[in-house]
Amino acid sequence: MPLLHVEDLSKNFVIHALGRTIPAFQGVSFALEAGSLLLIRGPNGAGKSSLLRCLYRTYLPDRGRAIYATTDGMIDLASAADVDIALLRRTEIGHVTQFLRPRPRVTALDLVAEPLLVAGHSLAEAREAAADWLGSLGLKAAIWQAYPSTFSGGEQQKINLARAMIAPRRLLLLDEPTAALDPDARAALCSRISVLKAAGVAMIGVFHHPEDIAGLIDAEFHVA
Amino acid sequence: MNGEPVTPQPQPHQRRLLPPRLVRQAPLLELRGLSKRYGRIVAVQGVNLELYPGETVGIVGESGSGKSTVLRLLNLEEATDTGTYHLAVPGFTGQNLFALDRFHQRQLRIQQIGIVYQQPHMGLRMQATSGGNVAERLIMAGERRFATLRRAASEALASSEFPADRIDDPPAMLSGGMQQRVQLAKAIALRPALLLLDEPTTGLDVSIQALVLDTLLRLRRERQITTLIVSHDLGVIRTLADRVLVMRHGAVVEGGLTDQILDDPQHPYTQQLVSARL
Structure with missing residues (x-):
């Protein structure tokens, strides 16, 4: 089946x-x-x-x-x-799109962590998993706490991917x-x-x- | 609302969807056949709506489409012409809330319905303290102990991310964003359904608007409160709503998942509304 x-x-x-x-x-x-x-x-x-x-x-x-x-x-x-x-x-069901929709005043790390928060994980767990994803995709840690609306296309795509794939x-x-x-x-x-x-x-x-x-x-x- | 004659709406050119199968909970809110006229003007005609527990549903439409009137009627602020309204909450399950007497309507509103208006003065006493505005809701529900009131008001204000050191300031002295946080605290203080x-x-600076939206998203996550939001701002609706209804001339022309309505609108009016975005 x-x-x-x-x-x-x-x-x-x-x-x-x-x-x-x-x-x-x-x-x-x-x-x-x-x-x-x-x-x-x-x-x-x-x-x-x-x-x-x-x-x-x-x-x-x-x-x-x-x-x-x-x-x-x-x-x-x-x-x-x-x-x-x-x-x-x-x-x-997850959908990985080509475009990130950054929200003002939400950091890169929290944007990625959000789907896990929605699924009921604690903030600490969700941020840890988000850091793991962003780290493995090579987004430099110095900008994890910054707002992604100013990031390059490649950086935004890394956040987008991590956000779309972080939850099981x-x-x-x-x-x-x-x-x-x-x-x-x-x-x-x-x-x-x-x-x-x-x-x-x-x-x-x-x-x-x-x-x-x-x-x-x-x-x-x-x-x- | 406007004085134009109401023409029958074309049927939505939409594929018929099946009833829910995976979601087995009954709707928290069921509204059937809501209509309201003001003299010769039809404000709302034949609106049906279900809200499932924990979801956020948006209503969009231009000024005069009847979307705010629906909200006021759901808040039992005035009488309807026709319609039934059910909320699955303790003590009221199975009753048509539009048909309740005024005492029970008031009791239901205080305990189970929170509302935030665009205009803060509609929801707040502008010269009373912010903490007092929130506590008033608790007093209406029967709480009299000062320490309990103060603590509950502080908690609700903290949940709305209102700064603790301004709890004694009246809303009249606060910025627009802060006034909305006081309204929100008052709305959620009794954990309504x-x-x-x-x-x-609407009317807030873009950066303040973003902060208020974030507070609303966090509250939704933490409390799973069933929410109906009316806005003409499609960006706000995309950020907050799981599903959306489109209203025109008092009637619902189309409903669906928020991204589907915004990215693949079926009805001619919705296509026009969505493409009118700058």
Whole structure:
């Protein structure tokens, strides 16, 4: 029984002001097992990121199903209640996006620690885990207590990655996680991904340079 | 509210979602068929809403959409025309709160509903001390011992990150951000089941707004208080709300997860509202 079974999933954007429908992707079907990494391939604009967003329900799919085996039974991510999706986002499904949303007056360390606080960990535990993540991705400790809105793109991406991956998840959606990272941080991320895979975490990833994660890919899916 | 005739809303072009399966708790709040007119003006028409325990739901819409009226009606500040309102709290479960007598409505409001208004003078006595404003809530609930009042007020103010050395200052002497912290302390002092926020950071400087938002996020984490927030500021809603409803001309046109509503709005009006952001 796969962890996720996507069947005929499709997404179009209806732009009412223009009276137009913009297609994102059509008829996507694949299965994903626990502990495996599926690479999504396709040209720019083929809808790779949109597919991840549909599975996270940032976008609402307009056709098809995405049957996901939660720890509490099967659910269709494409049509589950909003409150069920919100619960899964807090407990099982993570989305690593390309952009950090820094909040004024929140330090880099606390931004990363926040998902663990939400999950009920103590501040000390959460900050320790956050420091571990930021350290391994090579963000210099001198700026952990600074506000990330002024950081470089690469530094922001490290915070973004750590924040998205710090809490335990069963399914991770990775949208270009290696973009803007230096080689050392890429290597650190690959070793983290490898550890998570061994622990049974399933991943679906979009990578501009799939060679960044060579050796970790179990299957590929092409969107046209 | 405005005087325009109300046209029937087009049906949301939205995929029908299933009822909750993983979330097995009953909603804390259930509102059905809420309508309210002021003379010929329809302020709210047929609004339904559920809040599940611990979640934060936002209502967005432009001025006059009826979003603040919904909040005031949920705070039992005035009579409705139609609608049922249930809160799953001890002593009131199963009762339509709109139909309660004034005594029980007041009792429910004091014990179970906290509210923060955009205008501090609507929620505070501006010339009384800040500590006194918070203690007043406890006195209304029946507490009379001075030491207990002082301690409980200090605790609530500390939770709202209000500076302890200003507890005797009246709100009139405080900055806008500090006034909102006093309102928040008063709202949460009795650990209510429901927190209502009406544009809580509108009108504050951006940096002060960020601090107040952070306090609200921390309170939500620590107390898991079920919250309904009304704001026209989509950034505030994105920061605080798990789900959001979009209102126009008194009716809900669309609802969904906050990021979905902001990034993939389905309804023509929501698309216009979201793209109007600078």
